[in-house]
Amino acid sequence: MLEVSGLTVEYAATTKAGGESPVRAVDDVSFDVAAGEFVAIVGESGCGKSTLLFAVAQLLSPPAAITAGSVTFRGQDLVAMTDRRLAAIRWEKLSVVMQSAMNALNPVMSVGAQFADALRAHGMSSRKAIAARSAEVLRLVGIDAVHLKSFPHQLSGGMRQRAMIAMALLFTPDLVIMDEPTSALDVVAQRSLMTQIKELQREIGFAVIFVTHDMSLVSHYSDRLMVMYAGQVAEAGPTRRIFDNPLHPYSRGLLEAFPGIRGAKVPLQGIPGAPPDLSVIPNGCRFAPRCPAKMPECETTAPALLDRDGVDVRCLLYAPASAKTVPADNGPGEKPRERAQ
Amino acid sequence: MTGRFWRALARSPKATAGAILLVAFIVLALFPGLFAHDSPTAEAYARNLGPSGAHLFGTTGLGQDVFAQAVYGTRQVLEIAFGAGLASTVIAALIGVAAAYLGGFWDGALSLFTDVVLVIPLFPLLIVIAAYVHNSGTLVLIAVLTLTGWSYTARQLRSQALSLRNRDFLAAARVRGERAAYIIAVEILPTMSSLLVAAFLTNALYDVLFASSLQFIGLGDPNSVAWGTMLYWAQNNEALQTGYYLQAIVPGAAIALLGAAFALLNYAFDEVGNPALRPVRARRRSWLGAARRIRRLAGA
């Protein structure tokens, strides 16, 4: 239903010297989402996942721009579409849930008023119909309809996020894009929200793209998982397979950075260092400076995304032995600086 | 921090224009003799002359050289703008930010005081004070403008400081054991620096206008060399009605230009303070591109 192919997003930035050097926040990312699927995109801050999300939803504003690739939604290319046609698709077929409800909901309008706003913008005019639909979506997410009169600050954090999701479901879209919707919530509210989303998915049948930095959160809920690093896809495939056997050293490091509640207590290391500065694209693998399994060729050869039996992985460990290739030409680069994280 | 300011200036063409204008006026004020060869006060020439090679803007009704008056008058107006502008901004910052940070009783007391001063009608008050202290010199004008001008800015800065009050680094300073005076002066005010500069520029602009207005209605020293006084004499001389336009236009334009300089400079600091206002600078636009776009819009 959604096909992202070769998507590249660049920020036009000026260097200190005054020249122009675009920062590639998203570099040649491709993935598909089938109807009803739950796809999780995981990565640290700065890996480009939020930018990718905005690009897919066509919400980028200058200086960020899509410089390559396509986003095909139900057969139509979103990148080439005019604003008017996009507006028709937005919210009716494709909706977005932002990271912080307090930032996305208007603090001076009641929840019901904001729902009515959205409904009217897409053509619903009868007051009765608006009230009925608003109450219905609130019921879907488990909020009493009396809260239509409430203002956002009167609701608890968990309820606010649910209200955001209700708003996203007003027109029963085919695809809901969520940018870290649980980051401000406690662990009990988080689990409640995740199970709610899963239930709604089963009931209504929409697909979900879920962006987060917390891998354990999506471990039980997502069908497929995409791990991003420094703007590129590091590993992608069915969730359980990646959790049971992570191929990319970065995925492995991410999984191991979680202390367990049960079982033996072991000292953990996390992943030392910090993500690279994207204005200076290094030669070779972007993860090499922090990689525990680094080989000499990792610093000179940029690995391509390879298919390992259903799981895509971008790592020289899995390159065919004969591929001692010429160093890829990534343009001028320096060795990335080492920093404590 | 200063690096940020220069860069902000350089990035905004409006602010750069304003800066150049202001610098030009400052140079005129500092070295008037380099530009005007006549004395501004000497009534040495024939009256009401039009512009000529000898008198760039003609002469006044008393035979003074208009150009020389304009140039020498720059100094006083800049003294007032910077003096009163700075003083009122400093007072407004201390009172407004202290009210926001201290909260509670002190906020109530300081805000009440600010509001009382604010509500007093400004211009009539200026007139009363200036009339009372007749033949007032620059210093009196500065004092009067400061005392009446700080309250509006204080309210502005107070609301801006209120929004900054909950930042964790202020709580960290308090928990660290810092005194309130230190926190206000060292931790809060520097983070508001672009807001303070913007407030100063606004105050300076209004002080130029108010000072000139006071002088225009005759409450300044009629023998001083100042743009507002030039307007006063031009009015007395019925310059506009009798066709000696330059006597009025020159000081008026000077006031407008100086005000514009401050206003343009303010654009840079609006953008520094609020990144949402920064214009989108995509690729460098060329004249060629603009022409192409116009043609496309026109349907060619």
Added chain:
Amino acid sequence: MTEPHSVTELLRADHLTRHFSIGGTLARGTLHAVDDVSFSIGEREIVALAGESGSGKSTVARLLARVYKPTSGTVAFEGRPLSAFRSRRDALRYSGQVPMVFQDPFSSLNPVFRVSHGVLRALKLHRPGLSADERRAEAARVFDVVGLGAGMLGRYPHELSGGQRQRVGFAQALATKPRLILADEPVSMLDTSIRIGLLNLMAKLRDEEGVSILYITHDIAGARYVADRLIVMYAGQVAESGPIEDVLAAPRHPYTQLLLSAVPDPKAPPPSLEALAAASGERGEPPKVIDPKPGCRFMPRCPVSIDMCGQVTPELKVLGPGEAACHVAQTGAEVKAFS
């Protein structure tokens, strides 16, 4: 793993209570943010204070940091009650011994100054005997201890990542040679993959610098990784406390069980649809405790409550190696509320 050992008591809170009056002229009420909370923190130990938002844990931290005064109850540090502090010198000395690290790395450092600013100010205020050179040397030392390195002293906050900024927060706390650091959710706003680095730092501070830490969090797994003891708060009261391994292995209070069941364990097999459906029924929210009646505050969400729970507020009583405030648990019956 630390063995249970008898610790010298550093800080003790007794029946700590803090109420706020809220509401406008028509609907005044009293918010019971913290009600009758008692606990102690010993030397060289990390005590985790866990609970959802609204549980009162941040208010407890602020009470200990003397940002608020308690409505009733006492806090004693090294035997001396905080209310006895009269002079500015006393208050200053306490804030040097018990500094606080804040939650939000993006607003905890003043953006106008270099990151060394807070450390140098702390040194100037709390260790006045040092010369300027000695202060700079000490700043370099604490930056080394927290893993940043002296080279970072000259940087500005916007040049640092979230994790690095939190380390600066710890450096600021360390500069005053503290006995106890109040860490208010120091890793909640960081990516999960870099939390480990900071948790390791906290353990290092306990082991090498001999500092105790009150680690406020809602992340139980992280708490288990570093803490020696755990205090679970709910709706302003202590629900359960004790050595962390014991509490996690055999939680007695139903709320602790709920918290543990909600922690996602990526290595466990995914729950079945039935288990998910059962879990999704738990949609309760922690109550806003305004003018509460007596009785257990967890009762509306508790599947094993008995009649007494609605009438008598449970008190914290010793149960096994720890304490729990639950009528059902105190009867000696085994509580299995949430799996």
